[in-house]
Amino acid sequence: MTTWLVTGGAGFIGSHLCEALLARGDAVRALDDLSTGKRENLPPGAALTEGDVADPAAVRAALEGVAGCFHLAAIASVERGVTDWLGTHRANLTGAITVFDAARATRIPVVYASSAAVYGDAATVPITEAAERRPLSAYGADKLGCELHARVASHVHGIPTVGLRLFNVYGPRQDPRSPYSGVISIFCDRVRRGAPIDIFGDGGQTRDFVYVADVVAALLAAMHLVPADAPVFNVCTGIATSVLELAHTVADLAGTRLDARHRPPRAGEIRHSTGSSALSRTILGLPEPVSLRHGLGEVLDWLGGGPIARP
Helix, strand or coil: CCEEEEECCCCHHHHHHHHHHHHCCCEEEEEECCCCCCHHHCCCCCEEEECCCCCHHHHHHHHCCCCEEEECCCCCCHHHHHHCHHHHHHHHHHHHHHHHHHHCCCCCCEEEEEEHHHHCCCCCCCECCCCCCCCCCHHHHHHHHHHHHHHHHHHHHCCCEEEEEECEEECCCCCCCCCCCCHHHHHHHHHHHCCCEEEECCCCCEECEEEHHHHHHHHHHHHCCCCCCCCEEEECCCCCEEHHHHHHHHHHHHCCCCCEEEECCCCCCCCEECECCHHHHHHCCCCCCCCHHHHHHHHHHHHCCCCCCCC
16 A cells, blocks of 8 residues: 655645545555644544654654655745744745655655745736746745755755645635635635625736645646656646636525625735646646636535525
8 A cells, every 4th residue: 555645634735635545545644733734624544643844853754654745734824924934934945845855865756835926926827837936925935945945856866846836726624714714715604604705906806716626636646747857837727717706606606695895905916816727737637627616616515504694
């Protein structure tokens, strides 16, 4: 039986990946400090090692006997990068380097999560992998640092690495009450409870929303890729959805009227962010992405709570 390590395995994306690995008959070890992940997210059969991804001893122990590592542990919050710059840097970049360093002993492959945040405010959309990287946040800067250190891991230390620049990932288990949640989980939760949705600015800002199952498919495909040059791929749908369109779609699926409150625009918010999925679909052989309506329906079903509250 093949054993894999998933750092951040008790988190939103990590727990879905653990589920998929177990479903195909593999063994899974999750390394998580449970600072944002939840023990109850882990599927039965996943072994939890509670520890810090920036702790060399904890990472070395977690990597013993595994065939490869999916490195997902991170503090995915732009806000935390402002209030706790050094702490998020330790988790997001020092953590990645710690994983790469520990992988040197056996040269196991490492597939790691990067982010569309490395692009910052891209000059043109859709954004291809060749676009200039000019991050506007500490989180984006650290993710770009992960990519640079992954090249060092591959070229200097012979560790196979593949990076995935994740766009706006959503799906079940993304806690809507967390201050670091994505807009979809927040919108779906508010509609389910009959609460108004806050839309900042005119709602015309667009994002590329990718369902968590598509991210898991990309992670699994990347682990079986034999990289020649530490490749990095976008994981996205290539479809732009405005915030206002998203809000209307959520309300429509829930069978209720949209109750939206427009707030002042947020300073520094990127207007448009849509990725090109051409390279990842070709090289990784990814299928057509899950449609937004289907994915939103899954989130609403997961939130449950009985009949939709009417405003």
